[in-house]
Amino acid sequence: MSNAIEIRGLNKEYPGFALSDIDLDLPRGSILGLVGENGAGKSTLIKLILKAVNRDSGTIRVLGADQDDPDFRSVKERVGVVLDEAYYPEVLTAKQLDKVMAGTYTHWDSRVFHQYLLRFQLPENKMFRDMSRGTKMKLALAVALSHDPKLLLLDEATSGLDPMIRDEMLDLFNEFTRDEDRTILISSHIVSDLEKICDYIAFLHKGKLLLCEEKDRLVEQYAVLKLGKQDLESLAPESVAGVRENKYGAEVLVYRDRIPSTFVTEHTSLEDIILFLAKGGAGE
Numbered sequence: 001m002s003n004a005i006e007i008r009g010l011n012k013e014y015p016g017f018a019l020s021d022i023d024l025d026l027p028r029g030s031i032l033g034l035v036g037e038n039g040a041g042k043s044t045l046i047k048l049i050l051k052a053v054n055r056d057s058g059t060i061r062v063l064g065a066d067q068d069d070p071d072f073r074s075v076k077e078r079v080g081v082v083l084d085e086a087y088y089p090e091v092l093t094a095k096q097l098d099k100v101m102a103g104t105y106t107h108w109d110s111r112v113f114h115q116y117l118l119r120f121q122l123p124e125n126k127m128f129r130d131m132s133r134g135t136k137m138k139l140a141l142a143v144a145l146s147h148d149p150k151l152l153l154l155d156e157a158t159s160g161l162d163p164m165i166r167d168e169m170l171d172l173f174n175e176f177t178r179d180e181d182r183t184i185l186i187s188s189h190i191v192s193d194l195e196k197i198c199d200y201i202a203f204l205h206k207g208k209l210l211l212c213e214e215k216d217r218l219v220e221q222y223a224v225l226k227l228g229k230q231d232l233e234s235l236a237p238e239s240v241a242g243v244r245e246n247k248y249g250a251e252v253l254v255y256r257d258r259i260p261s262t263f264v265t266e267h268t269s270l271e272d273i274i275l276f277l278a279k280g281g282a283g284e
Helices: 042-050 072-076 094-102 110-119 133-145 163-176 191-197 215-221 229-234 270-279
Strands: 003-014 017-027 031-035 057-062 079-082 151-155 183-187 200-205 208-214 222-227 240-246 249-255
Touching: 003 042, 003 183, 017 042, 017 183, 017 200, 017 208, 031 042, 031 191, 042 057, 042 151, 042 183, 057 072, 079 133, 094 110, 094 133, 110 133, 133 163, 151 163, 163 183, 163 191, 191 270, 200 215, 200 270, 208 215, 215 222, 215 270, 222 229, 222 270, 229 249, 240 270, 249 270
Parallel strands: 031 183, 031 200, 079 151, 151 183
Antiparallel strands: 003 017, 003 057, 200 208, 222 249, 240 249
């Protein structure tokens, strides 16, 4: 299986923040969820993939093309983008936006765009400035899907939407990747959404990529133990991935295959794992 995105040794430094030594592969036909706290570097990584900002070092390949290739601009035509804030001229309507995009994208399909307007119940003649956040995000997604993209980059595209609309979006993302040549990278604070649809999870923390794993393997790899202080001290350090102490003892995130079978483990959600890794410290 080839990769839609390949990143090696990526670095980008700003005053007070650095994205450091990022290696990441995103196989074609899959959905990767990018998680991390505010300021972890998620939006920066997406901008680097788009070449909206220049990297300091490292390599990025998108849909088989290196960013330094002369034809990389044409590759970007096959990338649909929805950022956490949709930016279109405020006085434009969806109907006018259709004409603008027809002159922007070689593969723009007005028929598909109007199908999404109907599906999302979007008004054709309402100005962008008068739309709610949810309506703006749905319009941005309609645009992203209407020029035959092979890769979707979604930065907090479902944040601020009510649960019913979010579920509709998640169904749409699953539909999109039924074609094995179509791929999604989605960043979100809503880990439960990512758990529903993602094949892979990448966790950014303070500018470093702490993990990038198959979601199912990740959930199978970890378990939660509720322990008293004495039991906690009896655990081998290499079996512990994170600790959350409380007045009764601690909740401990452990590697399932490194603990004795005598310990009773609880079901662990993806959100539990991310919280532990972000706040509990420790590691392999």
